[in-house]
Amino acid sequence: MQRKSFADMACPIARSLEQVGEWWSMLILRDAFAGKTRFDEFQQSLGIAPNMLSRRLASLVESGMLERHAYSTRPPRHEYLLTARGRDFRTVLVALLAFGDRHFAVGDGGGARVVETKTGATVEPMLVDRRTGKELVEPDYTIVRGRKSTTTTKAPRPKESAGLLAATAPARRDAGSTQP
Numbered sequence: 345m346q347r348k349s350f351a352d353m354a355c356p357i358a359r360s361l362e363q364v365g366e367w368w369s370m371l372i373l374r375d376a377f378a379g380k381t382r383f384d385e386f387q388q389s390l391g392i393a394p395n396m397l398s399r400r401l402a403s404l405v406e407s408g409m410l411e412r413h414a415y416s417t418r419p420p421r422h423e424y425l426l427t428a429r430g431r432d433f434r435t436v437l438v439a440l441l442a443f444g445d446r447h448f449a450v451g452d453g454g455g456a457r458v459v460e461t462k463t464g465a466t467v468e469p470m471l472v473d474r475r476t477g478k479e480l481v482e483p484d485y486t487i488v489r490g491r492k493s494t495t496t497t498k499a500p501r502p503k504e505s506a507g508l509l510a511a512t513a514p515a516r517r518d519a520g521s522t523q524p
Contacts, residue, residue, distance in 0.1 A: 354489075363407040364433065368392060368400045370440070373409065373426075373433055381423040382415075409433065435471075442469045 350358035350365075364370055368390070375389050387397055401424055404410040409430035412422045438458060445457045458467045471480040478484060 364404075364409065364436075366400070366403075368396060369404055369409075370437070372397075372400055372404060373430060374437055376410065376424065376426050376430065377434060377437065381425060383422070383424075386424075404430070438469050439471075 350362040353359060353362075364373065371390055372386055375386055380386055380389060383394075383397065383401070386392070386401070387394060390397070392400075401410065401412075405412050405424070407429075408427055410424040411427050412424055415421055415423050441456060441458065445455060449455060458469055459465060460467055472478060473480060473485070
């Protein structure tokens, strides 16, 4: 089965998945944020086959998420460091961590969670607008498709529609409804 490429799609979510959507890539980035930089560190942490790890690291370097730097010439060895683009992925990993902890937590409370350093209290990450500090939820925010523009959108999302920024789940449709 041939894998579909999302590289030419207009959707930024699809294009991002083209670069980091494979689970090994996300786990490699997770480990890079934890301070791992060397091939053997990634392999030991993940238990991934060397050929797969080589392909994933090369792909992350090619997509600009990691940079490859030689740290030894004899034998030749490289380390992999997060780039600015790779560091921007932190928000995605924190969101996945919070989602996984909330919905797929290990029964004994193992795993990971985000806590406040001073108090040790578990925090609940949320997306906010860096400019205003407001939570990114409808009706204050909506996703607009098309070219980037400084113009404001005048057409609010219909109330019955739940978009990506909806704070609540969409209402259920009747079984006999003819609406798509």
